[in-house]
Amino acid sequence: MRLSIKPNDRVTFKVRYESEAILVLDKPCGLVTQPGLGHDRSSLMNGLFVKYGPELQKLGSERDYGLLHRLDKETSGLVMVARTIDAYDKLRAAFEAREIRKFYWAVVKDKPKSDSGVIKKPLAEFQGTPQSDRRQLSGGRTLKLCRVSSAGKPSATAYRVLSTGVAASLLECRALTGRLHQVRVHLASMGCPILGDDYYAMQGPREAANRLALHAHRIVFTNPIATGEIDVRSPFPKELRGLMKKLGLPKPEMVQKSAES
Numbered sequence: 001m002r003l004s005i006k007p008n009d010r011v012t013f014k015v016r017y018e019s020e021a022i023l024v025l026d027k028p029c030g031l032v033t034q035p036g037l038g039h040d041r042s043s044l045m046n047g048l049f050v051k052y053g054p055e056l057q058k059l060g061s062e063r064d065y066g067l068l069h070r071l072d073k074e075t076s077g078l079v080m081v082a083r084t085i086d087a088y089d090k091l092r093a094a095f096e097a098r099e100i101r102k103f104y105w106a107v108v109k110d111k112p113k114s115d116s117g118v119i120k121k122p123l124a125e126f127q128g129t130p131q132s133d134r135r136q137l138s139g140g141r142t143l144k145l146c147r148v149s150s151a152g153k154p155s156a157t158a159y160r161v162l163s164t165g166v167a168a169s170l171l172e173c174r175a176l177t178g179r180l181h182q183v184r185v186h187l188a189s190m191g192c193p194i195l196g197d198d199y200y201a202m203q204g205p206r207e208a209a210n211r212l213a214l215h216a217h218r219i220v221f222t223n224p225i226a227t228g229e230i231d232v233r234s235p236f237p238k239e240l241r242g243l244m245k246k247l248g249l250p251k252p253e254m255v256q257k258s259a260e261s
Helices: 044-057 061-066 085-096 182-189 238-246 252-260
Strands: 014-018 022-027 076-082 101-109 116-120 123-128 143-148 156-164 168-175 214-222 229-233
Touching: 014 229, 022 044, 044 061, 044 076, 061 076, 061 085, 076 085, 085 214, 101 182, 101 238, 116 182, 123 182, 143 182, 156 182, 156 252, 168 182
Parallel strands: 076 214
Antiparallel strands: 014 022, 022 076, 101 168, 101 214, 116 156, 123 143, 156 168, 214 229
C-alpha cells in the first residue's frame, strides 16, 4: 500500500493509551503534529505511520488520517488519533459538541487576580510577528498568530490556580473552545503570559524558561465503541521540573492529586 504520509522511525513519542479504535499519544515539545512546509517527514504523524500507517491510510485525507486535533509545536502533551472511520466520526462529533475535555498545565508570570475563572474573549487569527522578533526593524518572521479582537470568534478558557511561587504560578486550564493558540493568548491577555512563550510573552517571562511551559496533561472522553469514560494522563515533562524547583512550585502531579481529593 502506498502511504500518503512518509514513515519516519526517527520521530519518537510515547503511546499513553491504545485500543482497537483509539490511540492517545504523548507529543514532545518541538515536534509538529502533522506534515507541513519544512516538516514533510519530521512530524508526529510521520512517526505514527511507521507502525500504524496502513490502517490510518484507510481513513483518508478527508479525515486527516485519523488525527482528531493538534497541539502547537512548542506545546507538549496528549494528542488523540482514531484508528477506524467509525471511531473518528463519533469522536469528531464529540469534539464539535465540546464533550471531550482537554486539560493543560501552564506555568505563568505572576498570579491571576482570581484563583479560578473563565476567560471569555473572542479571538481572531492574523499574519504577524512574534514577540521575540519585534525588536528587529526588518526581516522578522511572519507567522499565523492570534489576538483578542471583537471581530474574532467566540472563545473560552477555564482556569484555576494550583500553586503560587516566586513571581510565577502553576495553573490548570481547560480549553472550552478550540482556537489557534487559545490558552496562550487568553492567559497573556490577563497579564499572566506562559513562561517561555516566544509568541505572546514579553522578554522577561519569555526568557524565564527554555521552552514553552505548557503541557496538555489530561484528556477525558467517552469510549466511542463501548460504554464508559476514558481518562488519559501525561506526567509533567522532565525538562520543566528544574523550572518548577527554581520558582518554588511543587510538582504538578502532587498538587493535582491534592486538588482532586
